[in-house]
Amino acid sequence: MPKICVFPGDGIGPEVVREALAVLRAIEEISGARSFETEEELLGGASYDVHGVPMTDKAMGLACASDAILLGAVGGPKWDPLPFEVRPERALLGLRKNLCLFANLRPAKVFAPLLDASPLRRELVEGIDLMVVRELTGGIYFGEPRGIRTENGVETGINTEVYTRPEIERVARVAFDLARKRSRRVTSVDKSNVLESSELWRKIVTEVHGRGYTDVDLSHMLVDNCAMQLVRHPKQFDVIVTTNLFGDILTDEASMITGSIGMLPSASLGGRVGLYEPIHGSAPDIAGKGVANPLATILSVAMMLRYSFNRDAEAGWIERAVEKALADGYRTGDIYRAGSGVRRVGTVEMGDVVRKNIMTNTQGEVKR
Ligand code: NAD
Numbered sequence: 001m002p003k004i005c006v007f008p009g010d011g012i013g014p015e016v017v018r019e020a021l022a023v024l025r026a027i028e029e030i031s032g033a034r035s036f037e038t039e040e041e042l043l044g045g046a047s048y049d050v051h052g053v054p055m056t057d058k059a060m061g062l063a064c065a066s067d068a069i070l071l072g073a074v075g076g077p078k079w080d081p082l083p084f085e086v087r088p089e090r091a092l093l094g095l096r097k098n099l100c101l102f103a104n105l106r107p108a109k110v111f112a113p114l115l116d117a118s119p120l121r122r123e124l125v126e127g128i129d130l131m132v133v134r135e136l137t138g139g140i141y142f143g144e145p146r147g148i149r150t151e152n153g154v155e156t157g158i159n160t161e162v163y164t165r166p167e168i169e170r171v172a173r174v175a176f177d178l179a180r181k182r183s184r185r186v187t188s189v190d191k192s193n194v195l196e197s198s199e200l201w202r203k204i205v206t207e208v209h210g211r212g213y214t215d216v217d218l219s220h221m222l223v224d225n226c227a228m229q230l231v232r233h234p235k236q237f238d239v240i241v242t243t244n245l246f247g248d249i250l251t252d253e254a255s256m257i258t259g260s261i262g263m264l265p266s267a268s269l270g271g272r273v274g275l276y277e278p279i280h281g282s283a284p285d286i287a288g289k290g291v292a293n294p295l296a297t298i299l300s301v302a303m304m305l306r307y308s309f310n311r312d313a314e315a316g317w318i319e320r321a322v323e324k325a326l327a328d329g330y331r332t333g334d335i336y337r338a339g340s341g342v343r344r345v346g347t348v349e350m351g352d353v354v355r356k357n358i359m360t361n362t363q364g365e366v367k368r
Contacts, residue, residue: 002309004036005066005273007043007059010079010088011282012292012347013072019294019351020070020301023321026355027305027314030362039066044074044088044282054091063095063273068308071095071277072297076284096136100271102167103174104134104247105303106279108254108264113326117259117335120231125257130237131182132254133175134247136268138167139197141244161197163243168204174269175241176213182238185217189226189242189250201243223250230254251279260334262293265300267307274308276300286333290346293332295322298354321357325350 006021008014021038028035041047041059048054054074063069074088084090095101110118110128118125143160150156172188179186188205190198202220209218221229223246229236230250234257242250255261261280268275278296286292302318305311326335329342330353336344345353 001035001037002067003065004038004304005062005069006038006040007063007069007071007074008040008046009043009072009074009282010045010076011073011284011287013044013074013282015072015287015290015292015347016278016294016297017070017072019347019354020297022351023298023318023355023358024301026358027317030317030359031314038070043071043091045076045079046074047091048079048082048086048088052086054086054088055094059091060094060098063099066273068304069095069099069273069275070297070301070304071275073278073280073282075282076287078284093141095275096268097142099273099275100137101268101275102135102137102270103171103268104136105174105178105267105269105307106132106134106247106251106254106264107266107303108132108251108258110258111263111323111326113323113329114259114263114335116337116339117331118257120234120257124234128234128257130234130254131178131239132247132251133171133178133239133241134251135163135167135171135242135244136247137244137270138163139244161195161243161245163197163201165200165204168201169208170270172205172208172241175239176209176216179216179239180213184215185238186219187226187237187240188218188220189223189240189246190220191223191246192220193222198243205241226250227253230257255279260293262296262332262334263299264296265298265303267300267303269307274304276304276308290348291333292347293334294347294351295325295332295354298322298351317358317362318354321354321361324357324361325353328353 008017140161143162190201192198192202255264264279302315306315
């Protein structure tokens with residue numbers, strides 16, 4: 001039986017992961033058999049509080065021995081004063097690096113019932129379905145030298161952006177392969193006018209394209225322009241491939257096109273084990289209040305079924321159940337705009353509605 005390692009993490013992490021796991025159990029219920037083994041471990045601040053480290057060897061071992069990982073979020077102000085090496089976010093970087101999760105897929109899709117939740121005008125966002133492929137294990141988040149030190153009596157903070165040819169080639173191939181299953185358009189985003197690492201990025205993405213992907217349209221864009229174009233005319237994009245830092249920032253921006261950061265799932269791929277998590281953080285401002293939007297985590301389970309377990313049909317059941325919940329007017333606070341036929345619900349109720357939709361919507365399909 002495939003094994004899923006579950007890291008609920010901190011803040012709203014445990015609240016949204018609980019709903020996502022219940023959705024997974026609903027899928028199993030329809031299939032009539034338990035088809036996934038799950039095992040939970042502490043990660044991030046929750047792990048630091050108990051073990052003094054953000055990720056224990058046991059937790060890392062569990063992740064490596066599993067077939068997929070479902071993660072909530074880590075971090076929060078409680079742990080901000082900690083030394084950098086034991087901050088909750090270090091656990092995430094360690095997981096990504098050790099599991100070789102170099103490609104982070106972040107779809108930004110606008111659900112029709114949420115058109116009015118986007119701060120952008122309806123005609124700009126209607127039909128948006130773009131995919132950002134963010135390089136995840138290189139760049140400035142990992143480059144050396146790094147640190148804060150005193151040089152000539154002046155406190156100095158240092159980080160280094162490093163990209164190698166193999167790192168760029170492999171993530172470019174992921175983006176081109178994905179584009180082939182979509183509308184065959186890739187925009188590579190860099191800052192090649194000022195950064196040498198970006199100059200190399202652009203050169204190698206162009207080479208990979210020329211060597212085997214000329215059936216895909218490739219264009220290049222500077223990151224500052226891309227940030228502007230994402231709000232000016234987001235429909236021009238299909239697949240965006242970019243570096244770790246630029247992808248981190250651009251996907252938060254793209255999330256607002258869809259209405260809320262609480263809607264966006266992600267998949268981190270590359271090694272044997274895929275990692276699935278919402279793109280949002282631990283949202284300390286709303287943690288424990290039962291109001292967090294669980295849909296990004298629920299949709300992350302759909303990505304897990306699709307990418308790690310080749311279960312496209314079940315992934316579709318979840319996506320359609322989410323769409324129906326929204327069409328029926330259910331909204332958590334982050335996507336709520338007062339209006340007729342719209343009902344504000346909490347985390348648990350939103351999860352319940354999605355599960356109920358899965359059970360009722362799929363009955364006909366399963367019988368067929
Ligand atoms: P955040 O994503 O946690 O929150 C930003 C804003 O979005 C907040 O107002 C929050 O309430 C809201 N929000 C986020 N998710 C939501 C949801 N599901 N439903 C409704 N509203 C939601 O970002 P932040 O405040 O910058 O970071 C908080 C902590 O999370 C920090 O410690 C940060 O380091 C950490 N973080 C972790 C991850 C991760 O685990 N992958 C990612 C980003 C940030």
